[in-house]
């Protein structure tokens with residue numbers, strides 16, 4: 313009798329646990345799901361596991377309740393009897409991408425950002441991104457709200473690490489307030505942490521005192537701070553305990569000759585100093601050491617800089633934009649091509665060389681896309697482009713995939729669950745047609761994106777917003 317009661321209780325408990333794990337998907341999400349079964353076996357697939365290890369051919373992955381239950385050679389890993397089996401001969405799986413300089417807004421007008429969260433989360437997921445950190449927001453609550461709705465199954469999209477509104481000093485952006493002092497910075501961090509924000513972004517005109525106070529307040533709550541800096545140098549930010557710096561070395565003002573404390577010398581001045589750097593020189597090597605000593609990760613956002621650089625190809629995915637935004641970018645692109653004096657002709661390749669040197673010295677490099685600038689950085693499409701650009705920068709395809717998945721998972725402290733493909737991990741997987749361990753461009757050929765074992769249809773996600781991105 314007692315045993316029977318215990319059994320009933322145990323069954324009731326396990327049903328409750330199951331119900332808690334699998335969100336009840338709303339209609340807005342259901343229409344994008346192409347694969348949803350309690351047990352799934354992906355057979356005869358090439359596995360690129362995100363650790364940097366070589367690809368393994370002809371593997372079987374068994375997914376149970378959203379987790380990778382088993383993984384091994386197809387010959388010795390038979391699919392369970394109750395599995396929905398999918399033959400993936402000729403195809404590859406990579407880990408769901410974990411990218412950390414994403415936004416839910418886009419430049420829609422001069423100095424103005426349209427908040428486009430609803431379409432962007434679909435595009436990110438379609439592009440293979442299953443976890444993303446937003447790198448600053450211009451909406452207030454939207455990043456946090458979308459994170460909660462996605463977690464609850466009411467919206468399709470990646471798991472979101474949601475940043476608060478920017479921490480910045482005096483500035484001309486309509487959607488950014490100006491901090492008054494260190495106490496104000498602390499209050500802003502505490503307020504937004506209470507509102508559910510899970511990370512913070514410091515911006516160009518913050519002072520050292522404000523940044524220090526913000527870092528202290530965030531760390532007290534176990535939250536991290538990243539920065540796109542200018543008034544504060546990378547070395548100063550490292551000393552203050554910042555966790556991450558954005559845009560590789562492109563935003564460093566450490567090498568500006570007469571840099572005044574707490575003053576941004578202006579972007580062109582900083583960029584000229586960076587463009588003139590020697591990646592093997594003592595000054596740069598010393599900064600790399602400082603960053604590594606303080607465990608500061610660096611985020612590569614080559615995609616946004618590519619749009620500023622003459623002679624580069626048109627970026628992918630523009631046809632999802634409303635015609636007016638597409639035209640606006642195409643005009644910007646034409647102007648960029650004509651500007652043969654552009655600093656980016658030397659800065660873009662130099663930025664690549666500096667990032668590569670940092671990573672080769674043992675620094676932690678993360679990846680993101682930054683859909684800002686003059687437009688043209690399209691969520692999802694640009695995450696795939698970022699991987700291609702990391703290969704152009706000098707990484708192997710396997711390293712590029714690692715930078716785009718497990719490095720960021722480790723940075724976010726979630727590597728026990730996400731970022732690599734292994735038994736026990738969340739089944740966040742991107743099925744691609746081809747072999748991106750050889751040809752990185754094959755990451756563009758996404759067939760299915762599995763998030764916690766639920767397979768989403770990238771084409772349906774993209775079609776649902778095609779020609780409308782800019783409206784919502």
Ligand SMILES: [Zn+2]
Nearest residue numbers: 413447682684
């Ligand atoms: Zn950004």
